[in-house]
Each structure stands twice: as C-alpha cells, then as structure tokens.
Amino acid sequence: MLLRRRPLRSPFLRAECYTSGMTRWRRLPAALAAGCVVLALSGCPVGEDEQTPEPTPSAADLGPARPIDPSTDLPAYPGPPASGPPSTGPLTTVRAAIDLTAATPGVFARVVAAVATPDGGAFALLTPADRALPQTLVTVRGDAIAGSVALPRVEDVWDVHLSGDGSVLVVGNLGDDGYGLRVVDPATGAVRTTVLLPARDDLHFSIGRSALHPASGRLHVVLSVATDAGVREALLAVDVATGRVVAERDLADDVAASSAYPLADQLAGLLPRPDGGVTLVFDASPTQVPQDRIPTLLRYDGDLEPVGGAARVTGSSEGAETQSIAGAADGTVFLLVAVEDGSWLLAVPDGGGAGPLLAQLEDRVYGYALLVEPAQVWALLPSPVGVRAVDLTTGEALLPEGLGCYHRLDVRALLPAASGALAFGECDSPREDTQFLWFLGP
Template sequence: MTGRRLAAVPLAACLLLAVSGCPADGGPPEPSATSAAPRPALPTTASTDLPPYGGPPAGAPASVGPLTRVRAAVDLTPATPGVFARLVSAVATPDGGAYALLSPADRAAPQSLVSVAGNAVAGTVPLPRVDDVWGMHLLAGGSVAVAGRLGDEGYGVRVVDPATGAVRTTVVAPAGDGDRAADGRAALLVGASTLYLFFSVERDDGTSDVLASVDAATGQVLEVRDVGEDVAAASRYPVGGQLAGLVARPDGGATLVFDASPTDVAEDRIPTVLTFDADLAPVGEPVRVTDLAEGAETQSVAGAPDGTVFLVVAVRDGAWILGVQDGGGAGPLLAQLEDRVYGYALAVEPAQVWAVLPAPTGALAVDLTTGQTRGPLPVGCAPRLDVRDLYPAPGGALMIGECDTPREDTQLLWFLAP
C-alpha cells in the first residue's frame, strides 16, 4: 500500500469535478444507459496538481474544543405513544434545541417530526412518509426540509412547518415503473434557501445520475441535470451505491463525493469529488482524493461553511480523515484511525479544528490539526448502543441512535458539548 504522511498541520484532499454536458431544461433528465461505447482509459493517480487543504482557514470561528460531555440525552419514546418508531434523522436549531424525524415500523403510518427543547419532547406533527431520507435541513423561516424518496410520488423534498404541521411537497423527478433502487443525498448551507439533491436511480434500462436544485422557500425546481457524462469522466460505472455525500458550496452549487471505478473492475475504487456551480455546470476536472493503489473507500462525508469537504475513508490498516478545500486537490492525512468500523458518520465544527465520530461506547473527538484523539465519550448505554448518525450543532453536535437503556431499543437524541 502506498504510504501517507500524517501532517502535523492538516493538508488533505480534494475538490470537485466537472466535464461536459448541458444543463437540463427543467424536466427530469432521461436515464443514462449503463452500456455505453468503450471509453479511453481513466487516470488512477491522486490529484495532486491543485492546492491541498491547509488547515483551518483565516477568519474561521474560534474552536469550541473537543466534545467531552453529554449536555442532554432525550428519550423520544413519548413522541409516539403506543407506536414503535425509529429515529432516522435530526437537525439542530439555533436556540440549542433540535427537530427529530421518527419513522414508524408500520409503513402505512406517517412519520413524526418531533420538536425537542431542553431535555424533553416539546411537540409533534405528522409528516407524509419520506423513505430513505437523504437529508434534513432547517430553513431560514423555521420550517424543516426533508429530502428523499417520496414513495410512489418519486424523488424530492417535503417542507413541514413544525408549529402547524402544514406540508408542501416538491417532486423533482417522478418514480418510474422500472425503478429498482435509488441512492441520494441532499445539501443546504445554513441560512441559504437553495437545496441541492443528488440521486442515482437504477432502472430496468440503466442507471441515471441526477443533480438538482430546489428553492426550498417556494418549492420551485430551479435546475435538473443528468450528470452521467460528468461521472463517466471519473468512473466506468454510474454512482449507484457508491454515493458518499453531497456538500453545498458557499457561492452556490454543490460538491458530489463518491467512490469512482476507473478500471473495468468495479471493486477497484477511488474516493472522488466532482464540483458543480450554481447552475449545476461542472467546474474543473474530477479530483481523485487517493491513489488507486491505496485501496481507499469512502465511509462518511462532512462539509464546512466554506465548502471544504472532509472524508473518512477506510483503508487496509484502518481509516483516514482527509480534507479537501473548495477548488483544491488531494493532500496529506489529517488523522489516521486504527478502527475502521466506526467511520460511518462524521461531524466537523465550523472552526475545522475538531471532528467527532461514533465510538463503541458513544463518540470520539479527533483533532484535525494534530491527528490526536480525545475520548471516547461514553453515553451510558448497556448492553447495546447503535449510533446511527452525527450532525453539527451550535457549540457541539447532535448524535442519534438506539440504546438498551432505559429499555431495549430506546430511540435517543444526544446533545454533545465541550
């Protein structure tokens, strides 16, 4: 395996892509066929010809420090009395609270958007189901946008008012009879109104990779682009199940992160980023975060307000944390972890100094400037803890999961703090 140097001051990977293709005319794009004419050989070396990530940017907010305590642990069972529901997503609010999305085991029942204040459930409103939630975001007016597969309606976003329960649905692309599977992600900058969605839909006649933008405040679909040709500049296969993340850019547009397969062997993958502008036009070339020989596969992705992309990638001897500034290329490691099992979720503070990942007993803090770890932080679950995801929050992070304390399969929301 090609060795990597752990930088004392972060300098890591990546940017994003582009290549050819015209923006769509507003309607759902036609699927791109998986059986195309043979293409030229694709590069397999890391993209080191662009500026590497150089650590926390000038003007970044002050770091809050490592997350070493649980400020509150909220049992969400009272939100769905008599109904077992799993906690599938959450988003923090500026006042220290959160909204949580609970999905009942009975698929005929609606989901519940739960308001959390302090350390208790403060209210609940129903939400028509969003299957395979791709992202949950707080809008400037206080509504919550939930993106994903909208059952038989297709793929898009529901915006719900947590106070009244009023729901507005935007379908970006309708479902087709031949749809077999879909993977997607959504991204929104805090305070912005343009929501970006990427989804890769496997159909009977091929797989289509679609990037779209939606005005979340009005529900208007702004742009829809088939990015199959852009993906093909980095991979011989559509994105599909190799989708890793989507990060909104500060000047508009989004960064797509996936594991590309540049050779005919689909399992030989490279963590890759493609960049698109506000009109969804590609920017630059595909950026390969690692070399093919390093055998890396992306486990999780987190974004920063300045468009920096952070990745946890699994390698043969553990996991690496890499950073990619907006418009940059591959660079040194920020941190190296011995355990690759718990790299499936990542949250990074706006200061870009401390990150937090799941751990067997709770959460693990990682200093992105030195590579050192702090913790793990225990959350008091026994005998079983299942951390489902992590999200940024003012002054800390949210963690969601399932705990066998105080009862089996308890759905819990943790507020992590320094």
C-alpha cells in the same frame, strides 16, 4: 455527515443510446447489456426477442483511459483557517439526553434523521415499524419534547434540513409520490410535497443526497435511480419556496470522465460550497474493476456549471473507500476513508486536491459518521460506547467517551448543532431500543 452506506456496488448497466435531449449512456464492458438504458425515463425501445448477448469487448472498446493518480496538482489543505472561529475543544460532553419514547405513545418508531435549530433545540424524524402509520416530526427544546406532528411517510430519507423560514425539509424516496421533498411546518403539521422525479413500478435501485443553502432558499439534490428503462443520474437545484426546479444537470458525462460505473451506492454525499454551489463526493472506479475505487470530488456553482475538473483524493493503488464526509463553511471537504489497514482522515480545500493525511485510525467499523467543528481542529466519530474525538492538527485520537448508555448503544449519526454537536441513535436502557437524541459540547 453520511449515514451508513452499503459497501457493495449495484450492478447497473449502461449501453450506447441517444435521445432527443442529447443525453448519452456509455457501454459497460464488465457486463452484457440486454437492451438500451438512458438517462431520460422514456427509454429506448427494445424488442423482447432482441436479447442477443454481446461479444466480450476488446481493449479498443474500453474507451479512453481515466486518471488513476491523486490530484496532487491542485492546492492541498493547509490546516485550520487562521480567520476561522476559535476551537471549543473536543465535543465529547453530554449536555442533554432526550428519550423520544413519549413522542409516539403506544407505537414503536426509530429515529431516522434529525437537524439542530439555532436556539439549541432540534427536530427529530421518527419512522414507525408499522408501515401503515405516518412518520412523526418531533420538536425538542432544551432537554424536553415540546411537540410533534405527523407527516406522510418518506420511505427512504436521504437528508433533513432546516429552512430559513423555520420549516423542515425531508428529502428522499416519497413512495408512491416518487422522489423529492416534503416541506413540513413543525408547528401546524402542514405539509407541501415537491416531486422531482415521478415513481415507477419497475424500480431496481434509488439513492440520493441533498444540500441546502438557507440564505438563497435553494436546495440541491443529486439522485441515482435505476429502472427497466435505465439509470437516471442528475443534479438539480430547487427553489424551496415554490418547489420549482431552477436548474438541472445530466451527470452522465461528468461521472463517466472519472468512473467506468454510475454513482449508484458509491455516492457519498453532497455538500454546500460558499459560492452557492455544491461539491459532489463519490467513489470512482476508473478501471473495469469496481473495487479499485478512488474517492473523488466534482464541484459545481449555483447554476450547476462545473468548477474545475474532478479532484481525486487518493490513487487507485491505495484502495480507499469513502465511509463518511463532513463539510466546512469555507467549502473544505473532510473525508473518512477505509483502507486495508484501517481508516484515513483527509481534507480537501474548495478548489483543491489531494493533500496531507490528517489522522490514521486502526478502526474500520465506526467510520460511518463524521463531524468536524467550525474551527477545523477537532473531529468527532462514533465509538462502541459513544463518541471519539480526533485532533486534526496532530492526528491524535482520544479515548472514547460514553453517552450514559450501558446496554447496546447504537449511535447512528453526528450532526452540527449550536451547542456543539447533535447525535441520535438508540440504547437498550431504560428499555430495549430506546430512541435518543444527545446534545454534545466541549
């Protein structure tokens, strides 16, 4: 699942620089670097007077050519796994709709994230419009609010996960604390904060995603942070119980092999792999034209070592841009990508590459969220009135189904749940900007 992404690329600059940690940055020929940017936050010293513009680079300065064709040399997606669970059918029936207003009495707050629980309930994270107020983690059981606790604000929530011990992990930009996660006990409100990267006053841009392996208690986090000192892009493995970083990988070379630009806001997401590793999904720009994007997968094992090379889902001539992604238990990655004449639904098996087009949709607006059932037969997308199911075996898109909201519905995300699916968003009934959770089933 992916919340709405900005389609514009941030103008990060990379220049040649070396540090004692042997991390390297490469020059961007598309812009003039006034100084030196590095992966490490210490930076390379550059005097204030040393801002002489560099000459426009020649073709020889552009470095080795990067692949621009789809990875058809890797195994293609064969369809729903024969050993998978049976399909339950399209998840378009509203089982319960929970108005979250009572969780923050007298305070307007928007639901920014949620995660389902194995018993059919959920946790929802509400952020007040008043930035001086803390966030609220709401416990939902059945069709009612069962409790809530306050927690220090996470200014930009990247992801929310449910750990094996029942605590809730909120990952993102922690504000003055830096970047990392808060581990929240939803019963007592106790909060433990793990900072993965300290805050800086010269921040220009930050984005990140995460994936949790509940069995191992290991959280993987990918982050892209730009400051005056440079851009840091790294993949980390964190032991949730202790908050200790057990592995870290500098992504500079991995990304550079596929893209002339950093991850930045072309980062689509991070999904768990069945071996304990993760798949990083982003839109690579192999040429000096940022808009010539290729949805690309980088796979890593549990120790953050690469598993095979990059898998390109499309070619540069197709002009695809990833809108949302979803993962399956067997490591299959589903992508909804926008193209010139609509959207394509694609799938890549773990260790595989570009394959058949599963569905082609005319709509480019409601592709910001995607859910695929465990059987890998039906997908679910937002729609103007609620949700819309797509048969991945035939490519047929069913008519949209409503969520019982008849005044300005905004479905922000679709998430897996024990009963089928969990959606959150807002509706202008029974009052303006009412925050809702919807439990959906077949």
